[in-house]
Amino acid sequence: MRKLFFIILLLCFQLFYLQEVTLNKVDKVNDNKEKIFYSISDVSKSEYLGEVLVNGFSKDDVKMFGEIYKKAKQIGANTFSLKPIEKIDGTFQQFDPAYYILNLYYTKSDDIPAEDNVAFLISSSDINQKISVNSKILEIHPRSFLRLQLRIDEVLTVSTRKLLGSSVKLSGKDGQPSLYFSLSNFKIRTNDSIYGGINLKSGDIIGLEKSFGMFLTTIYSEQKND
Incomplete structure (x- = not known):
């Protein structure tokens, strides 16, 4: 005992x-x-x-x-x-x-410096995730993120490539602040988040509040989009 x-x-x-x-x-x-x-x-x-x-x-x-x-x-x-x-x-x-x-x-x-027209695509903490950006197939490693530069004259379509998955269209705009997207569900509900929670949700592509997104891109590694 x-x-x-x-x-x-x-x-x-x-x-x-x-x-x-x-x-x-x-x-x-x-x-x-x-x-x-x-x-x-x-x-x-x-x-x-x-x-x-x-x-x-x-x-x-x-x-x-x-x-x-x-x-x-x-x-x-x-x-x-x-x-x-x-x-x-x-x-x-x-x-x-x-x-x-x-x-x-x-x-x-x-x-506080501003970084305009940049999108961060953040992977999960434990599995590889495949996405497509304008039909280009990319695999993001666990605890990693991609940094995409957005241009006013270009539309980027980001898709999870799943049968019932989702996609978002991104483009540059004058004065548009940086955007942060999770490619997996962090299970945050807006009404119980102490720091803002989710601003946008589209299936399994989730828009994250800037503070949380910045934290993740600090403790995760940047993966080059080659």
Whole structure:
């Protein structure tokens, strides 16, 4: 009986450990009610607030983002960047989805850079997915994404190539913000999402809220569209 109790405790501890998200450092707290949480690369105009540590791998990216979002909003962060982790020899290690740190910032809305007329097609966390872009067959690897440049004079048709699948038509527009699409169902319902949830759904191609899309393209790898 004691042995069984010990095993149950060990499993519970491992489950908790695999999903641990902590505010690793807090320098400042910014008092704002903004809901956005965007990725930035240029932090020169941003106020550094602290950092959040993700320790342990999880396939549930929705839950993981929700935990990170809650921690970030505790100190008023509306932007983030991936913190490079230095190795003993002075070089930086490759991104590890089981252990990473996000720097947290507050950035004025006018200082958040915009990326117009770009679409990101984001694969699932565990399976390859085949799609077609204007009849060109592409296979996207797990935890990867494609970056498509949209032009005003061109229409791109993205299809999942399934019998009962779906397709979307994309083209450039003046001032159109970046678009993020999941190629699998993350099972978010708009009414219980703390950060905006789904803006658009078309079968198994799902339009994602920008904050969540930016998070996924930060922790996933870009796959070149050759």
